[in-house]
Amino acid sequence: MTVGAQTQATSPQGTSDTFRPLAGAAGDALRLKFPARSVPESWPASMHPLEQVLERVDRPPLRPPGHFAWDSRRRGVNRILQWLEAFPGESWQQRWQACPALAEPHEWMEEAKAWTLQNVGRRPTKADLTSGTLALLCADVVRPGLPWLAARRSRFLREAMAASRDPEGFATLETVAGVDDWSSKVGFEARNQISMILAAKGGLVRDITVGDCLELRDSFDLVRGRNNGNRTLFYAWLQSMGIFPSDAPTTLRQLESLAGQVSVERLVDRYELKCPHIRDLIVAYLKERQPALDYGTLEEISRVLASNFWADLERNHPGIDSLHLAPKVASEWKERIKTKTARRKQLDGTIVEVKSPRASAGALLMQVRAFYLDLAEWAAEEPGRWGPWVAPCPIKPAEISTKKHEKRVKARTDQRTRERLPVLPVLVRAADQRLKDAKARLDAVRAAPAGSSFTVLSETYTKAIGSNRWKDPGKTTVVYDTDGERLDLGMAERRAFWAWASIEFLRHTGARVEEMLEASHHSIVQYTLPTTGEIVPLLQIAPSKTDEERVLLVTPELADVLSAIVTRVRNSTGAIPLVAAYDQAEKTWNPPMPLLFQWNVSGQNVPVSVNTVRNAIYETLDSTGLSDASGNPLRYQPHDFRRIFVTDAIRSGLPPHIAMVICGHSNINTTMGYNTVYPADVIESHRAFIGRRRNLRPGEEYRMPTPEEWESFLGHFERRKLSLGTCGRAYNSPCVHEHACIRCSMLLTDPHERPRLVDIRDNLIDRISEAEREGWLGEIDGLGISLAATEEKLAQLDAQAARKGQAIEMGMPTFRQIAARSSTVATPQESS
Template structure:
């Protein structure tokens, strides 16, 4: 008979507060197995246990080992039999062995045998017996006790005695995933601990069992090595339900979304009536706000507004504030006090202006105005809370603040726009140099000296294996600082590559950092022109801030960057791994996607965090040695690339309403706010724009383009096709060189038309010779200009051919199951790599 110890199916209130709503729901959906206190193996008699454990599969290949195990089983059972309890599990629990320090449990049976039998037993006579009792499911120690007393024999004994086929499948999956042997050893031990604690075989393990063992690892500080590899291996073997999270970090990483009540209760508001009012108010506004905005509003109303009033005016219970109370609160709110650490290690409180003061006042004013309007619509619910707003319209007016921010951002963009080429070239040089040094170090044997790019390094001989990392050190490094002088060449190459990749993608697309981190292999799609059937590569940007997806044209330079990224993240099977990523803004786990910006941590592929990308960009910028006007080191945020991209695009002829669509702004005013142009450029560009609009454009200029206008915009690219290449002039602009294409810098020559261009060049040479012979000096000057243009185009063709020879297939995936991935005049058909 099996006795079950029932556990509550729903987490307690304290647990829900600790984990959050999302994680609590996930833990309730995937609970650990119900703990049992009695089962057949632990109810068996002493003779039955001894007889069963003396037979296969508990015997070892070595006869001496088998005898040692059987003898140890008899010793441990004799000791346990003298303890109070009905089952062996109850007797084991009553000994108190699990509360003793490591290996301290051995003193209990040893002292018992000395008192009763007068026999002194060695550790080797007791430990094998307990190991067999655990593998035979006679006793089930706690996970903490098993983890704090890691046995190198537990996994091997459990694999042979409990579930040989299950451990074999685990090893096969590890070989398929190329898991290092050290990581597999830890994973096998963690799986063995789960079996020892809960019984059964590997196929019986649940997601909740893995979460339980992970928390036991943290509690016992046994989280050495890759602490989550066992879950990934179990998940990959297919024993978990299909909807099980692909990473166990979904149960531990990221708190998940809080409810509105939990947001307000964080600030411990004393007045219950006001607390309930704020909860109801936020619930009313919740459908129109994303989670980040809702959390920001709750912080302003709950902490900065009402909690501050309760702190300085205890007992306050009404939104109708006296003038002196409202004035004192606004005065306090204009500044904030922060604690800073001095160079000597001491701390000090510093008072500074609060940057969000006016925005916070607007939020409080919105509360009062909303309540007043709702009171007129539903007096029974909101009427008692209608009160005059303590914040006037003038105090909430942010126009002056916005102009100041706009001027500051414009100056920041102007300072960084000229240095962008230097940053691009530096990041490219750093990437190539780091890759060259790493390649040379890999080819060098440990202990040998190698030279690359003017650097003379030695690859050290390490006492222990360093995994996939490649180390090097300077030859003249002092002996006392050898370890400090070692360079992790693998990490240097990693940082240099991803800094270059992030800078290139950001400057060519102008996307947000959140959108950059969400780019996936599925983002690469193609558009087929309705008339010519030509395929145009596009980059699909997933909805982020405005909940609107958009498409960006992939230039040849951007295609080269994306191809290198895909090469970097592909595994040995040419597959981009799908990784689950936690959205820190919405506090949710997104489904696994083949993200482009991912890296390997241990044996797990993880999405790059925005903070990591910011750090890599900052390090690349620091290597340029650039400083700002004050002499401080120049800084650059990912959003600076977005402002630079929009400014450069509009200054070079892109219509603002097209720039709005490319940038993904909801209104064109936001796009115009990103522009950082000088007054002279504004005047000249505006006059030219007005002239063009009067001549060829409709009066309703700033609006969303119609489908016909969008088709006209796409049709413009068809008219660029020339006999020897493609014209790169801006949309809706005439040819400024009157179709003298050989002389025009906007012509992008096609390497396939090289024979035609050579024929034109030879013809020009013959015509120049004829003109010189006939003394047509004016003709000679014009023909020589055309000849110089033809030679320049030949050089461009040769460069393009060399670049194409080293190009890499992007391996764009096929999405037959996804609608709307590609657009065609007949039907929407995803492209394939065939």
């Protein structure tokens, strides 16, 4: 990247000074659609007199048999209610809202102690007031609100609420969650959160609404700040109970960072345009084009017109209010648009702006030119609406020529492919080795007792002692190396696995990374050939960029990868969990599917993200030490594997039009753009050469064979049967090894003849021993070659048997089971 002068940063060039991001818009839309329950000022339990509340606290379930804290709870309830009686209100809830406790979650107890000492003559302890507060919450006498509960966390709330408020609801939750998640650390946090909602809103577990869950997340953000680590497992449990409506969100994850699909007005207003007439014009223009555009394209055009074009003009030419740009204004804008500015933080903490050429400058000019030309064309049909805005286009046709840009892009991508294709085997071996090493470390740490030291792969670690009470301390995979650095070998193994799986999937399929991440268990199908009965595994690629569905043949190597993925993501029942993925292009949530690329995070199965894949590949590359032409560490983007796949396939003889179908391209020029070796003119010349060669070949080569020639052809294959297997040499080719079959690589050994091969190996060993005793040195050389070839063939047979023994049932549906999803094509008889 070419770096220009650096200046102190104020705001990035090309964006408005008052830019408002769309992050969190998805959460805003959900809050409007699913409001939280309001808390009334009174309800029956909050209207009971003091004596009745104390009587209720004295009875089960608020007083469990033999509970050691009952006396403290009763004293605390009595003192708190006596204190609340001093405040105005007809219900305990109204008095609670009038007391200082609502505004001071941590300090109110001191005031309650002082009042009680002065008016009752006894000073309650903090333990009494804490226990009394817990009893009042469980009895539903007061509802303090979610922010108050988020600020004051009680580790006894979940047990008390489950026992006193809704035992059946919590029992159902335990069944939904499973034993492991229910007793885990994140499971305890989820139970706490559900108990907070019951304490703040009242009712039972089945009465909780989506709005209550959203308000709880907002309360955590208010009290502890954004990114405070609060979990969303509680929502997944509640949704699994089936208490939410069908249009409820599948998850509450990433609401603060996701935008969702917003209105055109909001897309434009995020840039705070100062001229209201131009703002309204851009909104109207986008709405006119919206029916023919996908959401990603609509958002991009809004950014170009509102930010890169008009907001930039308003920032540099205050007061501008017309599309009729002066030549100088247009010229200056086009110069500014050629560069972009990135804000970077330096080592000393200062922020600087780094300018660099904008690769998409031509595309921006094309969008603005299309804006002007569309207005002129629409004005001919609706002059009253669009006519006042017609102005000369400041961008000439010659300024949007993309030939040079396309050549530069092709040169850069070709150079990337030339650098990465030769070293791909190195990356593949590194990913495989990292996974094996990570598995070895993980097995070692699982076998080691907590707190002990162990050595694996010549590395010494000390297993951490699990200090939390939520799980077995011996199950931790956290260790400390000899330098004292804390490592999680379980997480390292997971990242190593997904790096290996991503590299293998991408290089064997040539799929886009979004297609890989959208692949599900339903994508793996099988087809039985009608002629031979052979079962052919297929991988169905869901439509993504071009909305074209395609099916790929699964190679044995890809089948091994898919088997490993399916085995890893299956749950205890043998099924692949259903997870919902967020479509970054369309800004929508896809329906829950058994995605192959998923892992468990904080007790929930979530899709593997693009950033996770990219970072995992980077970690694998760092272990290889590979560098590019400039000496910097080599980096593979997921799309590099697609270019490598196309280049390697065409180099291996795959016709370009077949590669086009495999990659899902609608134009062969796109496929050839991915190919680094052969340009389009070479392909056309090759096709012409094949046509000329067919015309020049003698016609005798196309005649029918004579009976003698046919008998000779069949006899050749009959003579290929050997005692150890079959000879694989081509027809009409002589045996180059003079029938020394043990040494020949063309011998296809039959697995059933392994005992015979073992006898030959033993005989060779005996003959070598005899030759060594007799001093037959020439004989030893020849027998050694035969022995090495025999050992290699035995190893090949053992490897083949091992692969068959490791076969995994992938649960692929048969062709009959997927026939309902296949298109029906009429036969010639039916169509006629």
